[in-house]
Amino acid sequence: MHEPLRVVTIQEARSKLEEHWQPQRRVKLFPLDEAGGMVLAEEVSSEIDLPPFDRSDYDGFAVRAADTFGAGEDDPVELFKVGEVLAGQDPEVELERGQCATIATGAQVPNGADAVVMVEDTTSIGERVEVRRSVTPGENVSERGSEIEQGAKIVSAGRRLSPQVHGTLFACGVRDVKIFCKPKVAVISTGQELIEAGSKLGPGQIYDVNGPAICDAVNNCGAEPSYLGIVQDSFSEIEERVREALSDHDLTIISGGSSAGAKDIVPETVNGLGDPGVLVHGLAQKPGKPTFLAVIDGNPIFGLPGYPVSALMVFDQLVAPYLRFLSAAPEVGRKRIRARLAKKVLSARGRRELVPVSLDEGDCLLAHPLRKGSGAITSLANADGYIAISVDQEIVEEGAEVTVNMFGGSELA
């Protein structure tokens, strides 16, 4: 049985965890067409010259520039049309002196030609083309490799594959990219009284909320949750399920049921599974008392409170930052916003307290405190975020300006 540990602040909890676990992003080679929205783990270079050939910028005639020298409005040069090149075609023709070929925008400039005369500067009479404006070598042509050369850097590591960046890599012939993997997260609920959604409630039973809600929150951090279900308050069941979690996940989250007596079974069982075991047990804030952090042979385990709003607040503070780092997920919306407190809140001196709030946009943004109690389910449905009341504050008055930490994915974010 592990010794009771001193309650610590969130910052201390993170430091203790990071003494034994340094989050490392995993990298994977991924087909480009399935990688939209993901984050590049390496710099990417072009596989091809772009354009891959000398390309006409306009509809007109491919010419040898030298043939047009001296051409003017009143002094046209006459060329002999020997072929036509459409976009996407292999230009089978090769120009000799005095020859030209009809060419479309985007088409490949044929051998022998080095410039394009725009159609509006010409007059065609059968096979003869009068050119009324001279062009210099390269004029109206995008030279092969002028956008980017094969092997040149396109984008840096760390860029997200937005439609623009993703499209660029397609243009450059890239097929596979190294991306940061979604971290795999095991989610376990514990509690004698819990049953899974879809089952029929028996006497004394309630539906599990934390399993699906924490999976959603994991998803919102760009990570991949797998819900391992509910375990009863028994050493052997907890041990078996946690070992399953550790074997195949980057991170494990266990939320406690509310059943008493069994309160310490989870951290005690976890502590016996490997080294260094439980590092933190209890946060110096309300809620947070039942929170524990452990590392078992390099794998982190986060134990969250059983009460859903508390579980999600502690998730947001302790787990989400690691998941967002591991998945290289962007911040979604505003994380903190200022609002006025709609109703005064009392708090016990000597303890930091988090209070869930719902937001209400009127003349100014109002934060309504939602207290645990008979309306617990309403406070879960309506919580947009939470405010923190510091250790030395006993009261926050109605109308006071507060900072609301938004839950990820909130409506107002």
Place this chain on the structure above:
Amino acid sequence: MHEPLRVVTIQEARSKLEEHWQPQRRVKLFPLDEAGGMVLAEEVSSEIDLPPFDRSDYDGFAVRAADTFGAGEDDPVELFKVGEVLAGQDPEVELERGQCATIATGAQVPNGADAVVMVEDTTSIGERVEVRRSVTPGENVSERGSEIEQGAKIVSAGRRLSPQVHGTLFACGVRDVKIFCKPKVAVISTGQELIEAGSKLGPGQIYDVNGPAICDAVNNCGAEPSYLGIVQDSFSEIEERVREALSDHDLTIISGGSSAGAKDIVPETVNGLGDPGVLVHGLAQKPGKPTFLAVIDGNPIFGLPGYPVSALMVFDQLVAPYLRFLSAAPEVGRKRIRARLAKKVLSARGRRELVPVSLDEGDCLLAHPLRKGSGAITSLANADGYIAISVDQEIVEEGAEVTVNMFGGSELA
């Protein structure tokens, strides 16, 4: 062949489209456990009373309150312990006068009991329990249905299934919910010179960028893209592919290749497929000239320019608002931000112009204009959004404050 239409503003284009097409959200019944993040299309009510039974708020003893009346620190009442109820258990015991039962937090209060005495107010000696504090009927008990009653409203239509809301519905025994469906969007690329990613480039060919980039952009709007591939510039191929698109999608997007001559084949073909046909051809802005809008037997078709940055800018203006409405998708991040122009931009008077920009966070946010040209692919990779230069402006000076319309999913958003 349809008559050439007058170029119109974006606002006029939307009005003309909406004369023949009113976007309608589709609704579907969905299993709750697959509905995380989706938006409710109906109000949802609780399937059960919550808590589903009279629940103990503390560890202690279930009692008949009347038995404890008069109990005090120096004047305890003695009760006889006849059973134990743990969380999740069916309380098989039924209390008579003078009896009590051990009870855990979250456990069901047994028949006969109407209150709970906290363990710290008692002393147990074998089967005898001394109660040192009286309780009133209902004390320390959350009555069945006190959080929410069966049939009572939990959340309104239009709420997103955030982890909190989703969790609440699980708690209330909900199994299926009506949600707004993701609109199904067909994406087609046209152009003689295009080939799909993964193929080997032949002479005169380039990789298709718009197909995957527009699919990504559709995805970012909460819609479901299906890429129907590249069609050549032929009436019959275009007709066949567009009919396929219309048969099974809410909306169709076709982007034009750059091949000239064939420029009007797409809108002409579309116009022949049904009524009312092409409604808009050409926007009064640069880029936007090749844009067309059509409605065929109630189905909207958006024709976008072939140049990828242009296609994505027009998508953002014309298509994205409809897709976000249809999918009930939230705005992601800030849509418009203020920045200073890093370099002056010239524009032709008499035409509205959109200029793609990349953003650069220094002392102040700088918007670097990205002009089409030899670095086209770089401007695609780096575009974070675009600025609009109005019809009567010929120059926007370096350092001028500009409003940047952010592309959805941009890094800085």
